[in-house]
Amino acid sequence: MRNSFFSKTSTGLEISPGRVTFALVGGSVASPRIDRVASSPLPANALRISIRELNVLDAECFVNSVRSAHNLLLCRNNKVSVTLPDSVGRIVLLDLETRFKSRLEALDLIRWKLKKSIPFDLADTHLDYQQLAVRENGDLALLVALVSRTVISQYEGLLTEAGLTPARIDFNSFNLCRAFERRLSLSEDCILISFYDGTLGIMAFTQGAPEFIRTKDLSGTLAVDNRLFMEVNSSLLIYRERFPDHTAQTIFCMAPPELAQNFLEMVAEATGLSPVPLEIKTVVTPGENSPGDQKALFPCTAAIGAALRSL
8 A cells, every 4th residue: 555655745824814724635636635734823913914915014923933833744845825815805706798819818808897896906916717607698707816916925925935835825715615625516506605714705606606706804703693694694685686596406504613503503594494514524534643523623624725726
């Protein structure tokens, strides 16, 4: 049997205002194994999330925390896939009426389309997109992610200073979906409602493609607060008004394990359906040096999703 020491592994790094978290994942995408997890706290005010301004306020402290946590992985590979809070940038679902001949032309068209709705300078924006579908009228349905180059360049520079090579950087929403991709794919028409690291996320899928995305930073809010219930209700109302003919077959939910049952009950009340809980412990097999319980693995969910991107 091949020794796991020689098998391929991938490292995911989640950066949040309170901590940096690493996940070392091995095995395969179909059968991932969590080999190690490690985290290091960040002092208050060391990092502040902003879409326009530099996020890291104490560079030395940030670099030391990243190095400290990464050293605990005992991993020689310094290449990492990074995941950031959604509020660092913007995720947009966009329809383009004009066909494009090249990626460069597509980026120019997207910038022109979004120039009045994005709250930062599009000339200083890192932009990526994925074509989801071609509408019946010929329009192109795109999933677009945007982040300030100033913001992303600081993260890249400080991670490099810490001795790491940031291979890919994207948002928590994408990596939470990636972590549960196999489960979500079993229901083409579904809604994922998550409460992770203080952010409420609602993503609706039709025929496996996202058609509605809404995230909101609710830091300081518990998963059972009335404010959260109102936000879920409001988001679902907007979705139903926008897509009155679409009915989700399944509602998936993800929340901190100590509050998961109450969150499920709240979502059931808001949707009228019995939601299906998603737990990261069911996605990965624990290795010899990794925890396997939901309480320990939940804070690593986005990092595991990021690692799966490069596995």
